[in-house]
Amino acid sequence: MTKHATNEPFFWILFSAGGMMAAIFIPIHLLLFGVAFPLGWFKAPSYDQLMSLVSMPLVRIYLFILCSLPLFHWAHRFRYTLYDGLKVKHLNELIFAICYGGATLGTIIAAYLLWNIR
Amino acid sequence: MSATRQQTIRPAPAYTEFHPRWYRPRVSVYWWLGEWHYLKFILRELSSVFVAWFVVETLLLIKALRGGPEAYAHFLQIMQNPAMIALNIISLFFIVFHTITWFNLAPSATPVRMGGKRLPDVMISAPAYVAWAVVSAFICWMVLR
Numbered sequence: 001m002t003k004h005a006t007n008e009p010f011f012w013i014l015f016s017a018g019g020m021m022a023a024i025f026i027p028i029h030l031l032l033f034g035v036a037f038p039l040g041w042f043k044a045p046s047y048d049q050l051m052s053l054v055s056m057p058l059v060r061i062y063l064f065i066l067c068s069l070p071l072f073h074w075a076h077r078f079r080y081t082l083y084d085g086l087k088v089k090h091l092n093e094l095i096f097a098i099c100y101g102g103a104t105l106g107t108i109i110a111a112y113l114l115w116n117i118r
Numbered sequence: 119m120s121a122t123r124q125q126t127i128r129p130a131p132a133y134t135e136f137h138p139r140w141y142r143p144r145v146s147v148y149w150w151l152g153e154w155h156y157l158k159f160i161l162r163e164l165s166s167v168f169v170a171w172f173v174v175e176t177l178l179l180i181k182a183l184r185g186g187p188e189a190y191a192h193f194l195q196i197m198q199n200p201a202m203i204a205l206n207i208i209s210l211f212f213i214v215f216h217t218i219t220w221f222n223l224a225p226s227a228t229p230v231r232m233g234g235k236r237l238p239d240v241m242i243s244a245p246a247y248v249a250w251a252v253v254s255a256f257i258c259w260m261v262l263r
Contacts, residue, residue, distance in 0.1 A: 016227075022169045023217040024246075028254035030172055030213055032261055033179065034206030038198040045261055047187040053260065054183060067176055070169045077166035085160055087147050106173060113180045 011076050011100070018073025025066055051117070060114045067110035068103075075099035165216040168209040175206075221246040 037044035045053075053059050079099040082088050088095065150156040182193035196202060224246060225239035 018169075019216075019220055022172075022213065023220040024250050024253050025257070026169065026172050026213050027210065027217055027250070028257045029176070030206060030210050032258070034172075034175065034197065035203065035210060037194070038203050038206075042262055044194055047183070047190045050183055050190070054180070063176070063180065067173045071173050074166040074170035074173075077163050078170075081160065081163040081166075085150055085163070087145065106170075106177070109177060110173075110180075113177060113184065117180075117184055 011072075014069065014072035015076035016073075018069035018071065018076075021066060022070040022073055026070065029066070054117050060117070064110050064114050068107040071103040071106040072100070075103040161212075162215065162219050165212040168212040169216065171205075171209055172213065217250065221250075 032042070036042050054063070076099070079095050082091075082095050150160045179193060182189045197206075221243045222239075225237075225242040228242060230237045230242065
């Protein structure tokens with residue numbers, strides 16, 4: 001009794017890549033911009049400093065990946081949490097659409113915001 | 119009589135032995151509150167919500183940068199709101215929890231065999247921690263200089 005082929009591996013790869021990005025890159029970003037700068041531990045970068053950083057195409061590509069992949073990580077994990085945690089398998093299609101649709105929407109927004117910054 | 123001998127022989131239908139339905143106990147929706155291990159698992163999975171929250175914050179920061187110096191200053195002010203700081207500290211705990219559980223799980227997902235024996239787990243997770251430290255130092259340098 002073999003299982004039929006699914007698209008699961010594709011979504012799992014996105015989950016895995018997003019999880020690695022989130023694990024390595026997000027903690028320091030969140031520490032700096034969410035805690036250190038607001039609490040005044042360090043002086044927050046000035047507008048010009050950040051704009052000179054963000055004007056580099058490599059930085060924008062990095063930010064795009066930083067925003068997109070973790071969203072797919074969330075989508076996959078949250079979908080399974082709803083299945084297993086709340087036992088709502090009967091809402092399969094709706095959950096699938098909300099999770100991956102949300103991640104795709106976030107990706108599109110990130111691409112739009114990062115495309116060109118003057 | 120001769121007509122039946124000319125009938126084609128059909129294969130015998132597949133009979134299965136009678137078996138009663140397997141017993142599956144109904145699982146309560148609150149199964150995860152029963153044990154600390156289960157709760158830890160659910161908390162680990164819920165860390166993904168805080169990952170998504172970070173992405174939302176980052177997109178708001180980029181939108182503020184596009185809006186000019188005043189929009190950026192306004193964003194910095196919002197980040198200084200005590201409720202925001204509290205939320206971000208909680209997020210930070212969950213995200214570090216995600217990182218540590220992720221690195222400790224990675225060896226199980228990527229078993230490496232060399233010379234017929236599996237490499238010890240620490241040889242996969244230790245480089246991940248080192249990469250985390252190096253990347254964090256680099257980003258600090260990029261942002262704080």
